[in-house]
Amino acid sequence: MVRALIFDVFGTLVDWRSGVARESEAFCNARGLAIDGLAFADSWRAKYQPAMEAVRGGGRGYVALDLLHRENLDATLLEFGLEGSIDAAAREVLNRAWEKLPPWPDCVAGLNALKPDYVIAPCSNGSIALMTWLAKYAGLPWDAILGAEIARAYKPQPAVYLASAAALGLAPNEVMMVAAHNSDLAAARAVGLKTAFVPRPSEHGAGQTSDLAPDADWDVIAADMVDLARRMRS
Amino acid sequence: MVRALIFDVFGTLVDWRSGVARESEAFCNARGLAIDGLAFADSWRAKYQPAMEAVRGGGRGYVALDLLHRENLDATLLEFGLEGSIDAAAREVLNRAWEKLPPWPDCVAGLNALKPDYVIAPCSNGSIALMTWLAKYAGLPWDAILGAEIARAYKPQPAVYLASAAALGLAPNEVMMVAAHNSDLAAARAVGLKTAFVPRPSEHGAGQTSDLAPDADWDVIAADMVDLARRMRS
Numbered sequence: 001m002v003r004a005l006i007f008d009v010f011g012t013l014v015d016w017r018s019g020v021a022r023e024s025e026a027f028c029n030a031r032g033l034a035i036d037g038l039a040f041a042d043s044w045r046a047k048y049q050p051a052m053e054a055v056r057g058g059g060r061g062y063v064a065l066d067l068l069h070r071e072n073l074d075a076t077l078l079e080f081g082l083e084g085s086i087d088a089a090a091r092e093v094l095n096r097a098w099e100k101l102p103p104w105p106d107c108v109a110g111l112n113a114l115k116p117d118y119v120i121a122p123c124s125n126g127s128i129a130l131m132t133w134l135a136k137y138a139g140l141p142w143d144a145i146l147g148a149e150i151a152r153a154y155k156p157q158p159a160v161y162l163a164s165a166a167a168l169g170l171a172p173n174e175v176m177m178v179a180a181h182n183s184d185l186a187a188a189r190a191v192g193l194k195t196a197f198v199p200r201p202s203e204h205g206a207g208q209t210s211d212l213a214p215d216a217d218w219d220v221i222a223a224d225m226v227d228l229a230r231r232m233r234s
Numbered sequence: 235m236v237r238a239l240i241f242d243v244f245g246t247l248v249d250w251r252s253g254v255a256r257e258s259e260a261f262c263n264a265r266g267l268a269i270d271g272l273a274f275a276d277s278w279r280a281k282y283q284p285a286m287e288a289v290r291g292g293g294r295g296y297v298a299l300d301l302l303h304r305e306n307l308d309a310t311l312l313e314f315g316l317e318g319s320i321d322a323a324a325r326e327v328l329n330r331a332w333e334k335l336p337p338w339p340d341c342v343a344g345l346n347a348l349k350p351d352y353v354i355a356p357c358s359n360g361s362i363a364l365m366t367w368l369a370k371y372a373g374l375p376w377d378a379i380l381g382a383e384i385a386r387a388y389k390p391q392p393a394v395y396l397a398s399a400a401a402l403g404l405a406p407n408e409v410m411m412v413a414a415h416n417s418d419l420a421a422a423r424a425v426g427l428k429t430a431f432v433p434r435p436s437e438h439g440a441g442q443t444s445d446l447a448p449d450a451d452w453d454v455i456a457a458d459m460v461d462l463a464r465r466m467r468s
Contacts, residue, residue: 066403119366119367119370121366127401127403128378128380128384128401128402129401129402129403129404130403131378132353132355132377132378132402133353133402133403135377136353136377142377142378143366143369143370143376144362144365144366144376144378144379145378145379146362149401150362167361167362167363167383168362168363168366168367169300169361169363169364169367170363
């Protein structure tokens with residue numbers, strides 16, 4: 001019945017926090033600036049949902065996440081007192097930290113195990129460009145790049161899930177959304193997709209309190225992506 | 235300088251004529267109907283450019299190529315006197331012949347050789363769905379699916395090439411269009427893309443008269459996709 005699996009990416013497949021921390025620290029260190037990379041990553045990411053909310057609410061037309069990340073970087077540099085130290089061209093380079101995120105250890109093997117039997121694609125709020133370059137960096141073997149830019153909307157808006165299914169010529173119930181975030185799955189289920197939960201209890205670091213466990217009877221609950229592939233075969 | 239290669243698909247990477255002929259013959263034979271598969275494929279394909287022209291001219295809004303193929307199938311069945319023999323549900327199945335086309339023998343090896351160094355993606359008039367399922371069938375290892383549906387326009391309209399480059403966050407001259415059709419390359423070059431020609435002298439069968447050789451000084455002229463990969467490395 002399920003013919004395609006579509007995936008949340010930030011947090012579910014890649015460790016954005018460690019990756020952005022590492023890239024930001026290396027970037028600043030090369031310029032003689034010292035920062036707490038994890039604090040920088042958390043601050044940058046904290047502006048993610050509010051920035052998308054302006055688009056979701058209709059106050060702003062769709063713009064790609066790369067631009068929202070770039071604007072949020074300006075605000076983060078200001079918070080860290082670095083606004084005078086990094087010029088616009090350098091900020092463009094630092095903004096590409098989001099294209100250089102490490103996959104969780106099980107991801108590449110799990111996706112490769114799923115790929116012979118299913119179309120696999122990201123259904124992320126990241127743009128086609130961001131998802132393509134990130135996949136190139138992290139070795140994510142996508143069949144297509146779906147998600148926000150196809151729909152010109154941001155999850156959890158229904159259009160993102162529905163446009164991703166439609167772009168494959170599939171009905172919603174032929175597509176399974178895979179995420180480490182219960183709210184993402186709830187939105188996907190509400191428009192008819194199948195759902196799979198994979199916990200990522202250290203996405204936000206050791207003190208994480210959210211999404212430690214499934215909060216509904218998702219169609220599949222797996223320990224990681226290799227386990228998901230095993231469950232989808234059986 | 236070039237960071238992505240984008241490819242024409244029908245004719246350049248896959249042998250649509252043999253593939254559609256084989257699928258159509260098998261489909262009809264299974265129903266006790268005899269057809270000349272190559273004549274059927276040629277007739278079906280002959281309606282391709284006129285159908286897109288209605289969209290290019292603005293008389294019809296963008297619809298995916300799958301729908302144009304489906305409408306053209308109706309007209310082709312009528313020409314072959316089969317309009318009463320194949321119902322609507324069966325026509326949907328036959329329409330998927332375009333997802334089951336054999337790659338030319340050099341394509342998969344050539345694309346795999348290019349993939350470590352470049353983003354590779356189709357820039358076809360086929361839809362995201364058609365390109366994704368065809369890639370799954372033929373083993374084309376795309377990084378992303380670009381082309382007509384991203385732009386909601388049909389080649390050789392400039393928007394298709396420009397939207398494909400923009401979707402990767404690249405300038406036109408960072409992207410190379412690869413095709414077996416001189417007109418496709420001329421349109422890509424006109425909006426700033428780099429160009430590579432690969433001849434496919436039997437796309438239309440033994441009597442082919444078009445596109446037997448490059449008709450301009452394209453940036454790269456290669457014998458096949460493996461040769462293209464070799465030239466892009468040197």
